[in-house]
Amino acid sequence: MSRIAYVNGSYVPHGEAAVHVEDRGYQFADGVYEVCEVRGGRLVDERRHMERLERSLKELRIAMPMTLKALGVVLRETVRRNRVRDGIVYLQITRGVAPRDHAFPTKPVVPSVVVTAKRLDFAAGEKSAATGIAVVTVAENRWPRVDIKSVALLPNVLAKQAAREQGAKEAWYVDASGHVTEGSSSNAWIVTKQNKVVTRSAESGILRGITRSVLLDVLKDQGLTLEERAFTVDEALDAREAFVTSASQLVMPVVAIDGRPVANGAPGLVAGALRRDFHTRAEIS
Numbered sequence: 682m683s684r685i686a687y688v689n690g691s692y693v694p695h696g697e698a699a700v701h702v703e704d705r706g707y708q709f710a711d712g713v714y715e716v717c718e719v720r721g722g723r724l725v726d727e728r729r730h731m732e733r734l735e736r737s738l739k740e741l742r743i744a745m746p747m748t749l750k751a752l753g754v755v756l757r758e759t760v761r762r763n764r765v766r767d768g769i770v771y772l773q774i775t776r777g778v779a780p781r782d783h784a785f786p787t788k789p790v791v792p793s794v795v796v797t798a799k800r801l802d803f804a805a806g807e808k809s810a811a812t813g814i815a816v817v818t819v820a821e822n823r824w825p826r827v828d829i830k831s832v833a834l835l836p837n838v839l840a841k842q843a844a845r846e847q848g849a850k851e852a853w854y855v856d857a858s859g860h861v862t863e864g865s866s867s868n869a870w871i872v873t874k875q876n877k878v879v880t881r882s883a884e885s886g887i888l889r890g891i892t893r894s895v896l897l898d899v900l901k902d903q904g905l906t907l908e909e910r911a912f913t914v915d916e917a918l919d920a921r922e923a924f925v926t927s928a929s930q931l932v933m934p935v936v937a938i939d940g941r942p943v944a945n946g947a948p949g950l951v952a953g954a955l956r957r958d959f960h961t962r963a964e965i966s
């Protein structure tokens with residue numbers, strides 16, 4: 682079946698979908714994005730993703746190109762046209778097309794909007810979760826505004842490649858003080874030997890993950906104690922469990938860091954229960 686992309690008002694064959702060479706997303710990575718899980722053909726946590734999108738746009742002073750209602754229609758139509766039942770929908774908004782100049786265009790431009798959808802093999806995700814993934818650590822080298830979900834992802838690209846070259850699935854950034862900030866495309870968590878669930882505060886150094894936010898509610902439901910604070914790699918290695926969260930991976934156990942096992946090197950019970958119950962607190966619409 683042929684894939685369809687939404688580009689600036691039109692649904693076009695994926696293979697022919699294109700933006701202008703002077704789109705500021707292409708020239709400067711001057712844009713933002715969101716990735717929503719699609720489950721049973723419906724969007725997971727659309728409201729929270731759209732709230733974060735609005736915030737990212739505001740921080741970069743890019744105008745919202747259409748109403749949230751219209752955007753919701755486009756997201757669903759792209760999912761429908763691609764016949765995605767389980768997968769993800771990707772949305773990107775850039776400042777638009779203008780003659781190349783670093784500063785904002787002086788004449789008003791219309792932001793560019795691109796939406797794509799793709800199927801994911803949820804069974805493969807479950808299989809990964811049953812064995813857990815390995816992560817490697819890399820030095821934090823991103824700009825401080827990682828709270829903005831910008832398409833400027835070069836450090837994340839290099840980190841993920843470093844992970845792949847070492848046979849791992851994710852890279853954890855470690856800041857100058859030796860604390861883990863987050864993964865290249867996920868938030869990082871540990872469960873201590875005292876059964877406390879620890880994740881870095883969203884106030885600095887990380888993207889406020891939507892999966893992370895929803896999981897805070899699931900934690901409460903399960904009566905687990907949360908500590909929002911930074912943790913070191915040594916603390917993670919000494920932990921009972923470690924895991925990462927993202928819209929496409931949900932809750933994914935981490936069983937090795939830099940080739941050393943976390944606890945007994947097997948996925949933990951807390952991560953398993955959080956993964957199982959994640960959608961009880963997600964909004965599916």
Ligand code: PMP
Binds near residue numbers: 868
């Ligand atoms: N941090 C980074 C750097 C990410 O790219 C992502 C995934 N988009 C996350 C955290 C997790 O965010 P979410 O749960 O909203 O997918």
